[in-house]
Amino acid sequence: MSAHTANLKTSVLEDLRASLGNKVTTDDAVRSARGHDRSHLPWEAPLAVVQCASTEDVSATLAICSHHGVSVVPIAAGTGLEGGANSTAGSICLDISGMDKILRIEADDLDATVQAGVMKSSLNEALAQHGLTFPVGPGVDASVGGMASTGASGTTAVRYGTMKENVLGLTVVLADGTVIKTGGRSRKSAAGYDLTHLFVGAEGTLGILTEVTLRVYGIPQASSVAICSFATLEECIAVVQATLESAVPISRVELLDDVTVDAVNRYSSLGLPVMPTLIFEFEGSPANIAEQSETVRGLVSQHGGIGWDYASDPEQMARIWRARHDALPAYTALIPGSSTWSTDVCVPVSRLAECITLTKADTDNEGVLAPIVGHVGDGNFHLAFVLPPGDDDVLAKAAAINNRLVERALSMGGTSTGEHGIGLGKTASLVKEHATAIPVMMAIKNALDPQGILNPGKVLAAS
Amino acid sequence: MSAHTANLKTSVLEDLRASLGNKVTTDDAVRSARGHDRSHLPWEAPLAVVQCASTEDVSATLAICSHHGVSVVPIAAGTGLEGGANSTAGSICLDISGMDKILRIEADDLDATVQAGVMKSSLNEALAQHGLTFPVGPGVDASVGGMASTGASGTTAVRYGTMKENVLGLTVVLADGTVIKTGGRSRKSAAGYDLTHLFVGAEGTLGILTEVTLRVYGIPQASSVAICSFATLEECIAVVQATLESAVPISRVELLDDVTVDAVNRYSSLGLPVMPTLIFEFEGSPANIAEQSETVRGLVSQHGGIGWDYASDPEQMARIWRARHDALPAYTALIPGSSTWSTDVCVPVSRLAECITLTKADTDNEGVLAPIVGHVGDGNFHLAFVLPPGDDDVLAKAAAINNRLVERALSMGGTSTGEHGIGLGKTASLVKEHATAIPVMMAIKNALDPQGILNPGKVLAAS
Secondary structure, eight states: OOHHHHHHHHHHHHHHHHHHGGGEEOOHHHHHHTSOOSSSSOOOOOSEEEEOOSHHHHHHHHHHHHHHTOOEEEESSOOOSSSTTOOOTTOEEEEOTTOOOEEEEETTTTEEEEETTOBHHHHHHHHHTTTEEOOOBOSSOOBHHHHHHHTOOBTTHHHHOOHHHHEEEEEEEOTTSOEEEEEOSSSOOOSSOOHHHHHTTSTTSSOEEEEEEEEOEEOOSEEEEEEEEOSSHHHHHHHHHHHHHHTOOOSEEEEEOHHHHHHHHHHHOOOOOSSOEEEEEEEESHHHHHHHHHHHHHHHHHTTOEEEEEEOSHHHHHHHHHHHHTHHHHHHHHSTTOEEEEEEEEOOGGGHHHHHHHHHHHHHHHTOOOOEEEETTTTEEEEEEEEOTTOHHHHHHHHHHHHHHHHHHHHTTOBSOSSSOOTTTTHHHHHHHTTTTHHHHHHHHHHHOTTOOBSTTSSSTTO | OOHHHHHHHHHHHHHHHHHHGGGEEOOHHHHHHTSOOSSSSOOOOOSEEEEOOSHHHHHHHHHHHHHHTOOEEEESSOOOSSSTTOOOTTOEEEEOTTOOOEEEEETTTTEEEEETTOBHHHHHHHHHTTTEEOOOBOSSOOBHHHHHHHTOOBTTHHHHOOHHHHEEEEEEEOTTSOEEEEEOSSSOOOSSOOHHHHHTTSTTSSOEEEEEEEEOEEOOSEEEEEEEEOSSHHHHHHHHHHHHHHTOOOSEEEEEOHHHHHHHHHHHOOOOOSSOEEEEEEEEOHHHHHHHHHHHHHHHHHTTOEEEEEEOSHHHHHHHHHHHHTHHHHHHHHSTTOEEEEEEEEOOGGGHHHHHHHHHHHHHHHTOOOOEEEETTTTEEEEEEEEOTTOHHHHHHHHHHHHHHHHHHHHTTOBSOSSSOOTTTTHHHHHHHTTTTHHHHHHHHHHHOTTOOBSTTSSSTTO
16 A cells, blocks of 8 residues: 555545544445445445435535545445445445435325435335325335336336336435435426436446435235236247236236246245246235236137236235246256346337247356346346356356347347346446446536546446 | 618528528518417517428528527417517518328327327317327417427326327427437337427527427217316315316316306306306216216315316317316406406316415406416416506506516415416516526527527516
8 A cells, every 4th residue: 555545545444434423334244245236246335435424425425535535435235246246445435325214205295305314114104104105116125226227127117117217216325425416206207307317327337326205106905916928938928918918007026037937936936837937926905806817818818828816815816926036046946156247128018038048048058047037028037057166157248248238138229237237247248338428428427527536447447 | 770780681582582482472461470378478570480381391491590590580370479480670480381192190109100280189080080189278279389498388287288198209400400209109218318298398599499299199989078166265276186186087177267157258148157156177988077076076065165067078068168168258348349368377176276375366457357267187277357448557457467476476476377387478577487497497498409599588587
């Protein structure tokens, strides 16, 4: 460490401690625990972790860090999959997880404002007391701020949209500590540049989200689930297309490939046919979900679907959903000691069967175990590489398959990531996908963060 | 005109003619016709109009104009209401209306790509041949590029969202003539900054939209309409709230105030009760619309609704919709020779009754005729000032009422414009609404248009 670096480190820590007291920690365990997300991507322990409780704490931290030109990396739940919250040496980790207050719930307007560290599960517990729900988000419990920052979505996007369609307004702290508000509480606005959508999905590289105003929804009167199988992926996706064209407002349609079905059969003794499988969810009044499910059942039958296990009571619905919810533990149970690496792409639905088929051929050819699940109503699917412990060869093969998957999705008019974001893992993919737009993204980054201190190296690699 | 200005004018026109030939016109009638939108706001004839047929034409024009530092003002249908397309003296008018090609319709993926000058009506004619529709947009026929540029919405936003939720990707020409692509065709993407949403609603101040990729929808199997009246605005809005909370997927809910009902009664001999009135539209299968309408009818009845005129055949539906569609001509028929000035705000639905009541009191107090219609499922409503010919006193009163309306909406957590945009007319309102965010908007404007040649004076007044 040079004398200059040592001096900088000392003076930043002094200033942070003077302003934020014991919210600043240099404890090794905390720096390690808060220094990374769930990906396999590189990280280094940050210089210190600031455990923020408020927008003011975030603002004070950024004012100090920008004064010293020191980088800041935000993290809340740390459930990301592309290294978006991974710290770098010498940076300050902004820990948002303590910002867990639900600030207001307005049942009459179907909106709510929360601090960015509020977990989706906590939000839904609070909303349930008002007969409300926030259905958007990944399978894993995540923070609202993290979901907004990555433009997350999950299984219900086919009905409710992604975070992009559900964030009404934000409080954001800029690189120099300035606090701004974007959007608002009205359902729509044509007032000026849509900064809300600019910060949503920017992964903390343009500003730090501290408060989020969300659309929320009434809890559906009733819901039901059906599971069915298909001899081919093409039939399976044809049913999804027919369902979308029919405008039946399904709330979920999840694909499980044959490898996934085999894994969950072994793990959870489900006895499902080892074939491409769809799980549909319907929401509405009892009469309406009956009509929806009958319409979709008809489409499934027309397209060669096999079986139609239907349930509308909670216990039987949970039984059907186990096939999807147990997928991740079922995968790792296939190889003792293994971990998974879940990647995602999204393509126009008409190309989905072809994209999945070619990807499965690639994984088969390389001998890499990589089951597929997908939010197929959006054309979005995940390849989950099952990585044997310490096997660098498989990891290298997976990386190459992942690169080819992105190329394939882009060649089909799709995107390199439907919902996991760019983070560290897909910066090269972003350049391929948005070659013409990268200079505009860079210009905006430079305008809002001229020192490049906000989550450096993420999204725009050269930033 | 100074010698410098005259020389600049000559050299810009020479360069444009050399590059774009007879697409460049200095004809007085064309310069006047294409120099303004439908508002009462100031405009001056541009130096010349370039009738663009392609992205390349727009790019060539911008390359020349940026070289000379000459401003560019885009216009397509010219149906704007806030002066967003009004030219300034010495500027070049970019006429996009000739860019009217539908580039692709993909029924299997429910998306379409069009040139920015395509009219909504033309798009829907083409889509209808595939059993598809694009339901978003204002009552007046408008261009897709104009609708995207202002973040337009209209009556169906309660079901389908606004342009923001329905633009998947864009081709944009930047200030220096560079052509970029944003977004894509996949339903969702978490790849990099959401530039699509930044350009949608930026009113041509950050770049010129030349091609737009849209989500499109299957034509509903069936639809139906119902009209009902209420003794009070409070009851009327309470039904709207109850409907939204019930999650009945209404496709439209339009409010007509008593003044509007009186006007359309006179104009179209409708004989409706002169009271706050709602028109609901339902879409789906025949069984589903029956269920939806029965649910809403029950809510209407619970909240003191009077009457329930219901129709599901096209002729009777058109009869009911006349009350809404005839509103504008009915208004101007109230005062011979008058014109209308339609303004809009949007508030949380829980504040809507109060906001409308206070606004009606203000117009009554000032003695200004200003009926109200509203897309009340979004909390959005329009005050239509009926302006007697040449009456500057009423115009001044209307301007003051409009300012107070914006203040009222902002004080209620609403926005200064739900769908008409900022243009020239609401630049001061934008500063009030987004005081903390304006510097960020300015930073982005300066980063993307350092010379300030793109639609100057719009959105950000000082830009």
